[in-house]
Amino acid sequence: MRLNPQLWIGATLTAVFLLAALVSFAWTPHDVTALNIADRLKPMGPTYLLGTDHFGRDILSMLMVGARTSIAVALVAVGIGIGLGVPLGLLAAANRGSLLDEIVMRGNDLIFAFPSLVIAILITAVFGPSAVNAILAIGIFNIPVFARVARGGALSLWTLDYILAARVAGKGRLRISLEHILPNITNLLIVQGTIQFSLGILAEAGLSYVGLGAQPPTPSWGRMLAEAQTMIYTNPALAILPGLAIVAMVLGLNLMGDGLRDLLDPRVRRARA
Amino acid sequence: MLRYALSRALSLALSLLVASAVIFAVIEVIPGDPASYMLGLNATPEAVAALRDQLGLDGSLLSRYLHWLGGMLSGDFGTSYTYKVPVSELVAQRLWVSLPLALYALVLSTLIAFPVGLIAAARRGSVTDYGIMGATQLGIAVPNFWFAMLLVLVFAVNLRWFSAGGFPGWDAGLLPGLKALTLPAVALALPQASILARVMRSALIETLGQDYIRTARAKGLSRRQATTRHALRNAMIPVLTIIGLQFSFLLAGAIIIENVFFLPGLGRLIFQGITQRDLIVVESLVMLLVFAVILVTFLVDLAYAAVDPRLRRTA
Numbered sequence: 001m002r003l004n005p006q007l008w009i010g011a012t013l014t015a016v017f018l019l020a021a022l023v024s025f026a027w028t029p030h031d032v033t034a035l036n037i038a039d040r041l042k043p044m045g046p047t048y049l050l051g052t053d054h055f056g057r058d059i060l061s062m063l064m065v066g067a068r069t070s071i072a073v074a075l076v077a078v079g080i081g082i083g084l085g086v087p088l089g090l091l092a093a094a095n096r097g098s099l100l101d102e103i104v105m106r107g108n109d110l111i112f113a114f115p116s117l118v119i120a121i122l123i124t125a126v127f128g129p130s131a132v133n134a135i136l137a138i139g140i141f142n143i144p145v146f147a148r149v150a151r152g153g154a155l156s157l158w159t160l161d162y163i164l165a166a167r168v169a170g171k172g173r174l175r176i177s178l179e180h181i182l183p184n185i186t187n188l189l190i191v192q193g194t195i196q197f198s199l200g201i202l203a204e205a206g207l208s209y210v211g212l213g214a215q216p217p218t219p220s221w222g223r224m225l226a227e228a229q230t231m232i233y234t235n236p237a238l239a240i241l242p243g244l245a246i247v248a249m250v251l252g253l254n255l256m257g258d259g260l261r262d263l264l265d266p267r268v269r270r271a272r273a
Numbered sequence: 274m275l276r277y278a279l280s281r282a283l284s285l286a287l288s289l290l291v292a293s294a295v296i297f298a299v300i301e302v303i304p305g306d307p308a309s310y311m312l313g314l315n316a317t318p319e320a321v322a323a324l325r326d327q328l329g330l331d332g333s334l335l336s337r338y339l340h341w342l343g344g345m346l347s348g349d350f351g352t353s354y355t356y357k358v359p360v361s362e363l364v365a366q367r368l369w370v371s372l373p374l375a376l377y378a379l380v381l382s383t384l385i386a387f388p389v390g391l392i393a394a395a396r397r398g399s400v401t402d403y404g405i406m407g408a409t410q411l412g413i414a415v416p417n418f419w420f421a422m423l424l425v426l427v428f429a430v431n432l433r434w435f436s437a438g439g440f441p442g443w444d445a446g447l448l449p450g451l452k453a454l455t456l457p458a459v460a461l462a463l464p465q466a467s468i469l470a471r472v473m474r475s476a477l478i479e480t481l482g483q484d485y486i487r488t489a490r491a492k493g494l495s496r497r498q499a500t501t502r503h504a505l506r507n508a509m510i511p512v513l514t515i516i517g518l519q520f521s522f523l524l525a526g527a528i529i530i531e532n533v534f535f536l537p538g539l540g541r542l543i544f545q546g547i548t549q550r551d552l553i554v555v556e557s558l559v560m561l562l563v564f565a566v567i568l569v570t571f572l573v574d575l576a577y578a579a580v581d582p583r584l585r586r587t588a
Contacts, residue, residue, distance in 0.1 A: 110288055115525040115566045118543075122559050125547040126299055198414075205416050206529055210544065225419060229533070236426055243419035250414035 007259025013252025021068040030058035032065050033217045041235055053238055054231060062219040063245050069131065069220040070249065073213070074200030076135045078193050081142020086189065088143070089150025090181060093158060094173040104151070108144040116141045117206065124212035131214040138203045142196050149192045153185035187264035191257055198253035205246050221246050277578050285571045292563045297338050300556050311354055311550045324354065350557040355549045360557045363542060370440055370538035371531065374454050375523040378461035383516060385466040390473025395500065397478060405470070412467030417526055421460035421533040428456060438535040457534045461526050465519045472515045476508035483507070510577050517573030521566035
């Protein structure tokens with residue numbers, strides 16, 4: 001396998017954040033819920049590596065737990081998209097031209113036309129701001145994305161000879177979809193999953209920035225930024241660090257997505273060669 | 274072309290109908306009585322009854338939906354509970370901040386993306402190309418509200434070239450108004466420009482590889498002439514699509530950016546509506562934004578059907 005720098009940089013960045021999020025379950029340098037006013041707004045130093053916020057909470061610890069919040073929200077939202085979107089897309093492709101196919105595709109067009117952020121705001125506004133509602137709001141928009149990818153990938157496979165052979169052998173559409181189509185579109189789904197994951201991180205940051213994501217005391221990158229905004233004149237570092245975390249995480253996922261596409265999608269590979 | 278336009282218009286109307294039903298349903302599923310939800314815990318039974326009456330809550334689900342829909346079609350978006358003025362009046366005021374902001378950002382994004390994408394495509398594989406691709410990769414990863422904060426930090430806090438927020442109103446003159454919108458517009462435009470530049474680059478590279486470009490070169494056009502006369506025009510279809518889509522991102526993005534810069538636009542209005550539980554404002558504004566986005570998508574569809582006759586057949 002040819003060394004793919006994009007993939008490796010992306011995977012490394014992603015792995016760092018995943019690791020930080022996992023470690024935060026067992027250990028953080030300091031307790032993120034304990035307020036320590038005596039140590040408020042400390043600069044970077046040996047005790048608090050990245051300093052403290054206006055409540056004396058350790059920034060590094062908050063970033064670690066924030067990574068956990070972001071990743072959890074984005075990952076479950078991708079899960080919703082795959083869990084509902086892929087079966088829909090497969091069914092639509094297996095019954096091409098049917099009423100179901102038509103409904104799935106029209107429904108997709110419709111959701112694509114919606115400004116997702118506005119709807120996410122509507123959902124969280126009505127059902128109350130929480131991490132779970134943020135997941136739902138982001139996840140709903142992942143469903144049509146995965147349905148479209150699955151349908152597109154499946155449609156091109158249905159024309160192939162080995163599918164015809166399977167049909168001649170007497171296998172039903174459902175069984176062919178599961179046994180032959182699904183394994184062959186996994187690559188496409190992995191690449192799309194990475195992209196939606198990174199969009200989910202951005203969406204979660206936006207929602208929690210406007211106060212519609214995970215609620216205090218659960219740290220989240222977006223809310224850290226919102227809180228830092230009022231202190232931007234005196235403590236700019238507080239406004240910079242969580243932003244850098246978001247950028248690094250999203251950049252890592254995007255690079256990994258591009259790298260995976262190069263690696264897994266033979267059409268791109270041939271085009272580049 | 275007329276047939277295509279009609280079929281698109283039909284699907285536009287259908288989209289709007291479904292969208293309105295979805296938004297209405299989301300508001301409907303609020304647990305309990307919307308009137309008491311909006312008025313809070315200390316409401317008197319008379320106030321709740323009065324609001325229920327105003328909202329028409331005693332009618333059936335269908336009649337309420339039709340009433341709301343009919344009202345919007347005739348320009349009546351209801352009356353804001355907290356401001357005690359028609360929502361249409363609030364929207365009219367705020368629109369003059371949000372719309373110029375979104376358009377300003379759209380113009381900036383296009384002005385940045387076109388030359389950048391063009392240069393990257395023309396020098397494909399060069400150091401310049403890699404530099405541009407790296408920069409756009411970064412631009413896509415930056416959340417616009419954070420970029421907005423960085424802009425405030427640099428240009429308002431340190432350099433003091435711009436104010437950190439607020440809007441003087443268009444009465445203060447065109448330039449002060451535009452100046453107040455400049456940092457927000459730049460913040461909105463950067464991620465969009467990054468995406469657009471990448472689309473521009475790949476669309477151009479794709480068209481530059483076509484046979485008609487080789488023909489154009491063979492008949493004696495220079496590389497530059499072939500690019501500007503033939504490739505650029507044909508690369509416009511995906512680029513136009515993305516510009517159309519971006520308008521929706523910009524309008525929605527404006528909601529968050531307006532909060533960073535304390536701009537009195539539609540975005541601030543939505544959030545005020547949410548915190549004050551003014552569901553009439555929230556419901557109508559969301560519908561309006563969705564309408565704007567669907568309308569723009571429709572116009573883009575028509576625009577590129579006009580540019581490329583091949584697309585009319587897929588209707």
